[in-house]
Amino acid sequence: MKIYQNASEPIYKQIASQLREQILTGKLHAGDLLPSIRVLAQDLHISVITTMKAYEELSAEGLVTATKGKGYFVNTQDKQMLIEQYQRQLEDHLMDAVQAARIAGLGLEDVQQTLAALWDMEA
Numbered sequence: 001m002k003i004y005q006n007a008s009e010p011i012y013k014q015i016a017s018q019l020r021e022q023i024l025t026g027k028l029h030a031g032d033l034l035p036s037i038r039v040l041a042q043d044l045h046i047s048v049i050t051t052m053k054a055y056e057e058l059s060a061e062g063l064v065t066a067t068k069g070k071g072y073f074v075n076t077q078d079k080q081m082l083i084e085q086y087q088r089q090l091e092d093h094l095m096d097a098v099q100a101a102r103i104a105g106l107g108l109e110d111v112q113q114t115l116a117a118l119w120d121m122e123a
Contacts, residue, residue: 012050013057015044016058019064023074034074037055
């Protein structure tokens with residue numbers, strides 16, 4: 001797991017994002033135990049509270065469940081429901097981007113070029 005201390009995204013969001021991706025891509029399966037909060041905090045040299053906040057975010061999304069005394073386990077995922085949920089988020093973010101582009105006087109081609117460049121950066 002890669003954490004960037006100076007990133008604009010909070011550390012707990014970075015952790016949640018990476019674990020979310022592992023769950024949704026099948027690298028982590030239903031029933032898998034996540035690293036303990038303390039162990040992950042030690043490995044990443046961060047606060048236990050930060051790690052706990054990341055796990056709580058995943059729990060609130062229904063991706064994991066806490067079992068008292070045992071830790072956090074990956075839930076069985078309804079892939080279609082998750083796809084639809086993320087499709088809605090994508091549409092919301094793209095609508096914000098479209099509005100920003102229109103305010104800036106940018107055209108569709110400009111937006112497509114920017115999206116393509118950003119897409120390639122994350123690959």
